[in-house]
Amino acid sequence: MAQRTAVVASRVGLHARPAMIFTNAVAATGVPVTIARPGGDPVDASSILFVMSLGVPHGEEVTLSTDDGAQQVLDELVTLLETDLDAEDAPTQPAAGAGS
Amino acid sequence: MTATPGAARTGEVLRGVGVGRRGAVGPVAQVRPAPHVDDDAPLLVDGVPADPATAHRIVDEAFTQVVDELREQSARATGTVRDVLAATAQMADDKALRSQVLTRIDAGDHVVHAVDGVVAMFATMFEQAGGYLAERVTDLRSVRDRVVARALGLPPPGVPHLDRPSVVVARDLAPADTAALDLENVLAIVTELGGPTGHTAIIAGQLGLPCLVQVPFATTVEDGTVVAVDAADGTLTVDPDDALRAELGRRAGVEDALAADVEPGGTADGHRVQLLANIGTAQDAERVAPTAVEGVGLFRTEVLFLERTTAPTRQEQATVYAQALSALGDRKVVVRTLDAGADKPLAFATQPDEENPALGVRGYRLVRHDPELLETQLAALGAAQSDAGTAPWVMAPMIATASEARDFAARARAHGLTTVGVMVEVPAAALRAREILAEVDFVSLGTNDLAQYTMATDRLRGELADLLDPWQPAVLDLVDATARAGLELHKPVGVCGESASDPVLALVLVGLGVTSLSMSAGAVPAVRYALRHHTRAQCATMAAAALAAESAPSARASVVAMLAPEVRETLGV
Numbered sequence: 001m002a003q004r005t006a007v008v009a010s011r012v013g014l015h016a017r018p019a020m021i022f023t024n025a026v027a028a029t030g031v032p033v034t035i036a037r038p039g040g041d042p043v044d045a046s047s048i049l050f051v052m053s054l055g056v057p058h059g060e061e062v063t064l065s066t067d068d069g070a071q072q073v074l075d076e077l078v079t080l081l082e083t084d085l086d087a088e089d090a091p092t093q094p095a096a097g098a099g100s
Numbered sequence: 101m102t103a104t105p106g107a108a109r110t111g112e113v114l115r116g117v118g119v120g121r122r123g124a125v126g127p128v129a130q131v132r133p134a135p136h137v138d139d140d141a142p143l144l145v146d147g148v149p150a151d152p153a154t155a156h157r158i159v160d161e162a163f164t165q166v167v168d169e170l171r172e173q174s175a176r177a178t179g180t181v182r183d184v185l186a187a188t189a190q191m192a193d194d195k196a197l198r199s200q201v202l203t204r205i206d207a208g209d210h211v212v213h214a215v216d217g218v219v220a221m222f223a224t225m226f227e228q229a230g231g232y233l234a235e236r237v238t239d240l241r242s243v244r245d246r247v248v249a250r251a252l253g254l255p256p257p258g259v260p261h262l263d264r265p266s267v268v269v270a271r272d273l274a275p276a277d278t279a280a281l282d283l284e285n286v287l288a289i290v291t292e293l294g295g296p297t298g299h300t301a302i303i304a305g306q307l308g309l310p311c312l313v314q315v316p317f318a319t320t321v322e323d324g325t326v327v328a329v330d331a332a333d334g335t336l337t338v339d340p341d342d343a344l345r346a347e348l349g350r351r352a353g354v355e356d357a358l359a360a361d362v363e364p365g366g367t368a369d370g371h372r373v374q375l376l377a378n379i380g381t382a383q384d385a386e387r388v389a390p391t392a393v394e395g396v397g398l399f400r401t402e403v404l405f406l407e408r409t410t411a412p413t414r415q416e417q418a419t420v421y422a423q424a425l426s427a428l429g430d431r432k433v434v435v436r437t438l439d440a441g442a443d444k445p446l447a448f449a450t451q452p453d454e455e456n457p458a459l460g461v462r463g464y465r466l467v468r469h470d471p472e473l474l475e476t477q478l479a480a481l482g483a484a485q486s487d488a489g490t491a492p493w494v495m496a497p498m499i500a501t502a503s504e505a506r507d508f509a510a511r512a513r514a515h516g517l518t519t520v521g522v523m524v525e526v527p528a529a530a531l532r533a534r535e536i537l538a539e540v541d542f543v544s545l546g547t548n549d550l551a552q553y554t555m556a557t558d559r560l561r562g563e564l565a566d567l568l569d570p571w572q573p574a575v576l577d578l579v580d581a582t583a584r585a586g587l588e589l590h591k592p593v594g595v596c597g598e599s600a601s602d603p604v605l606a607l608v609l610v611g612l613g614v615t616s617l618s619m620s621a622g623a624v625p626a627v628r629y630a631l632r633h634h635t636r637a638q639c640a641t642m643a644a645a646a647l648a649a650e651s652a653p654s655a656r657a658s659v660v661a662m663l664a665p666e667v668r669e670t671l672g673v
Binding site: 016049052 | 190194
């Protein structure tokens with residue numbers, strides 16, 4: 001079992017657009033991958049329903065797991081999670097977290 | 101209710117509440133409710149219950165078809181609708197959802213029970229996650245309804261695909277249903293539920309579509325039956341006769357002729373009056389942009405906050421505001437800050453247990469408890485201004501004193517907002533309009549609330565509608581006081597209440613000195629037409645006559661008597 005951790009960089013967390021991009025990427029690898037929050041049960045990382053219902057917020061560390069030998073796949077997915085996937089259509093100002 | 105279910109006889113008339121003045125004739129397209137099937141209903145193939153392998157294949161195909169259908173609908177849609185449908189398609193395409201349903205079916209579970217069980221599991225997870233996800237449960241359920249209907253060979257629920265111009269009839273239309281409508285082919289909207297100020301009515305008003313709400317038994321009219329919808333008198337007529345068709349045709353011709361004038365609003369002698377639209381979302385801004393409005397006189401931002409458990413973030417808000425500003429290019433956009441409270445409660449802002457919420461902590465007054473809510477919104481507007489490269493006008497609702505106006509202006513200017521105003525909807529603000537205008541750049545009269553507070557009459561009490569009439573002389577006196585202050589100080593005084601959409605009252609408002617009128621976009625052509633046929637001096641004479649009247653009906657009657665004859669005939673007043 002290969003495992004890697006990643007800190008979710010998308011400002012909205014692993015929701016909506018970022019969740020869609022991530023699960024599509026997992027599905028494209030063709031390898032079974034799971035994702036888990038700290039202390040949580042791992043769920044199918046290619047399922048947008050499971051991934052969204054984890055409700056992973058911005059800045060949280062998640063654990064990706066897959067079969068041995070697919071380490072390369074995990075590296076790519078970690079890079080993806082550590083990119084702000086919502087940046088394209090986000091405003092140019094830095095995140096202020098000002099919404100009460 | 102005197103009509104009977106299933107009785108769609110020729111000439112039968114169903115009555116409801118009309119929204120707008122337009123009419124339309126066309127075939128009915130019913131929006132189907134979700135199928136009600138027992139969760140142990142057998143899946144029959146040639147009359148016999150299917151074995152698990154057959155059920156597996158049928159349900160697998162149903163999922164694929166639903167995904168394709170949603171993708172196709174999404175591709176045909178634009179903006180937010182496209183995104184909502186694309187997100188729903190992706191849910192339907194979820195591997196885990198499908199494989200868990202199929203696993204249950206392989207184990208001998210009934211089809212409906214299997215789909216319900218798996219969807220319910222995800223729905224619970226979404227609800228526990230809360231916020232954005234909890235709102236997506238509706239989309240999950242719509243996937244469930246579509247898959248079940250497909251698998252069992254039932255008609256698909258929801259909004260039908262319109263292959264010809266149709267009158268859309270529903271028990272009620274959820275925002276998602278309205279979003280899924282192919283507007284090109286919608287002639288009119290009729291619902292059994294809903295109110296004249298509800299979501300459906302507002303959307304229909306913006307689109308200039310005839311709309312009837314609260315029409316009992318409307319859903320019993322068969323699909324394809326030709327009906328006449330007349331919003332002006334609130335009727336739906338089954339198989340209308342030639343006379344009714346001709347009358348509606350004539351009125352449609354008049355409306356089209358009115359809409360042909362796309363020049364800026366003004367009186368016959370060239371006195372300019374800005375004609376603006378009221379909107380609630382960035383999508384509304386995109387919808388009104390192609391029409392001949394000179395901008396937006398009221399952007400109600402509370403739509404962004406409704407049905408949420410927490411306030412939207414600064415970024416979320418900034419994105420929406422920038423989208424609306426960009427849609428309108430360099431046209432004027434007046435944004436009203438959050439007007440929560442009273443009849444628009446918000447989970448995170450409403451004060452609990454107010455005995456008299458209309459007189460309580462609502463509108464700008466929320467700043468007393470939660471200044472961050474307003475600061476975040478103003479910061480978002482400042483950011484949107486930089487992003488879109490166009491400066492919105494910004495105003496606060498429910499201002500009662502000049503010091504509140506001064507405080508608001510200082511807060512707004514601190515965020516780089518340059519044109520700052522306030523609403524005049526509290527009589528105190530109208531009476532002290534001069535002092536208030538001295539603090540800000542403009543004011544906008546909200547005549548609905550102004551009438552409610554002047555006449556001490558709850559807006560939601562239908563039986564008191566006569567007291568809420570904006571023609572009430574006391575209400576007109578307060579409009580007059582406000583407009584005079586604007587003329588003296590050379591500052592704009594707009595009206596953004598529904599009274600601006602009455603072409604006759606619009607003449608009076610202009611005669612009093614009001615400089616802009618904001619209304620639902622569909623009402624603009626008739627107002628433009630009425631203004632174009634009278635001089636500013638005639639408007640002033642009408643205003644004087646209205647102020648001199650002793651009651652609301654006599655005020656209106658005296659102005660109607662002074663209208664140019666062709667205006668009276670064309671507008672049917």
